[in-house]
Amino acid sequence: MSAVVALAEHAAPGPDAEAPRTLVERAYRALRQDIIRGHLRPGERLRVEHLKDVYGVGAGTLREALALLLSDALVTAEGQRGYRVSPISLNDLRDLTDTRVMLETEALRQSIRRGDAAWEQRLAAAFDALSHAERAGRDMDPVLWEGFNKRFHEVLISAHDSEWTHHLLGVLYRHGERYRQVAIRMGAARFFERDVHAEHEAIYKAALARQEARAALALEAHIRLTCDVLTRHAAENSGPSALTGQAQS
Incomplete structure (x- = not known):
């Protein structure tokens, strides 16, 4: 048995253990993880037209996911200019x-x-x-x-x-x-x-x-x-x- 498999057997279910129920939830989770892991860098502009292709969802779905991230304070809104990853300091x-x-x-x-x-x-x-x-x-x-x-x-x-x-x-x-x-x-x-x-x-x-x-x-x-x-x-x-x-x- 590999070490990863052995550790996985000890895992307890968390809030993300269940499969996402909607496309919005799937996009939200993926974006959230990429922000947390640093794949999307602090201050980076989040361009909907680009990211919708990266995450495989429509523009409307992506905007809904970004709105959820806004409530988590992981992204900031720039009025009509869209969103950025929240800075760190x-x-x-x-x-x-x-x-x-x-x-x-x-x-x-x-x-x-x-x-x-x-x-x-x-x-x-x-x-x-x-x-x-x-x-x-x-x-x-x-x-x-x-x-x-x-x-x-x-x-x-x-x-x-x-x-x-x-x-x-x-x-x-x-x-x-x-x-x-x-x-x-x-x-x-x-x-x-x-x-x-x-x-x-x-x-x-x-x-x-x-x-x-x-x-x-x-x-x-x-x-x-x-x-x-x-x-x-x-x-x-x-x-x-x-x-x-x-x-x-």
């Missing part, structure tokens, strides 16, 4: 990080208080799957890892019953994923010098032990490290412009 990353820390640490506290035996079982399964991915170290597949990482963070707070919190954190997570991909592309060695597995293990053990303060502190440190990595990278590589890679068109 250190200031945006810091704001994103602070907001995510505020929401997710409180959601984790609430989840620890309310989580039952079924929650503990889901959390153990999600951590086990993530651990399998992380044992590969620098050889791990970033895309595969991201799926397990997302699932782990979702399960951590799943016992908290606020739909708005889950929705907002879902949006913030996708933006965080975008910055993690920047960290991997621009400074992979430093990014993976982190002991990410130890970070996750500390959160997991504290959560299962119902030590909500310790779990929240471990989660905050974990979330802030990507911001710290990219801030140092920018400082060592000609300032914030080293991060943005913003298109001029």
Whole structure:
């Protein structure tokens, strides 16, 4: 059995696990992933007439998908001039990080208080799957890892019953994923010098032990490290412009 197949068997279904139900949803998912992975660069103009052929949909369908991405803040509208991929910056990353820390640490506290035996079982399964991915170290597949990482963070707070919190954190997570991909592309060695597995293990053990303060502190440190990595990278590589890679068109 290949390593990829073995890891896939541990995967838990996420919101994108089901096949897209409409052409709009298919185009939305494909565009979203290409923005997050950096195939569509920050600041790049999104020309409908070109992209409709790339994604194999009509112009109307593509515009509907772009409108959904606008609500995710992954694209910006330019009036009658169309859309661009949203820019990235250190200031945006810091704001994103602070907001995510505020929401997710409180959601984790609430989840620890309310989580039952079924929650503990889901959390153990999600951590086990993530651990399998992380044992590969620098050889791990970033895309595969991201799926397990997302699932782990979702399960951590799943016992908290606020739909708005889950929705907002879902949006913030996708933006965080975008910055993690920047960290991997621009400074992979430093990014993976982190002991990410130890970070996750500390959160997991504290959560299962119902030590909500310790779990929240471990989660905050974990979330802030990507911001710290990219801030140092920018400082060592000609300032914030080293991060943005913003298109001029």
